[in-house]
Amino acid sequence: MNSAETAGPVRIGLIVGSTRPGRRGTAVARWVGQVASRHDAVRGGGAVVEVVDLAEQGLPLLDEPVPAMFGDYRNAHTRHWSAVVDACDAFVFVTPEYNHSVPAAVKNGIDYLYAEWNDKVAGVLSYGVHGGTRAGDHLRQILAEVRAVVVPTGVSLSVFADFDFSGSDPGDPTAPGRIAPGDGREEALSTMLTEIVTWSRALRPAGAARAPAGVEV
């Protein structure tokens, strides 16, 4: 299926990029979903948001023999992942920073596909000890390579400033804390969502013109 239809709500996939037990990513994604539900486009039916949790996709490290840009998928898990991504017009990537970059699961999930990302719109929400900005910057470079278009407004959350650890054992490295976004975070996310919806509508004709995912071009 070619996802880019010319009418209907903009379908935004909310990609949860961390997969480890006890991750903060699910709480961050939940907050994104809450802010999105208050956004005019979602309230008015112009956009829908669906969680795409990489931990639930069951993707092994890339095991396709043919590079994704040829669209010749041999494995059922790849075809399933292709359908999930192809069904979206746009994405919000919720990514932590791991060692100066995105988690391996994010890179792996992107590497699996190509046409499914083309002409799609993406917003980047990063988080980490220092806001995850280096992961966000890497992600923008990676998405450019698969011809996705990243909107200018991003969101950056600090594990220290935007999480509340009151009641947690300070010596416990597994304490997730509670998400408590600081001033301006919701406004930034809302602006990012507005840009995603606007740009997705503008790019739909480009998506409609491209070859369906999974077909050699």
Ligand SMILES: Cc1cc2nc3c(=O)[nH]c(=O)nc-3n(C[C@H](O)[C@H](O)[C@H](O)COP(=O)(O)O)c2cc1C
């Ligand atoms: C393997 C690993 C590497 C990390 N590297 C960085 C880093 O380079 N910069 C940073 O700001 N935070 C780093 N952190 C902290 C994470 O960004 C932070 O713990 C975040 O909550 C991880 O997301 P998650 O809880 O969804 O897994 C790292 C955490 C892990 C587990």
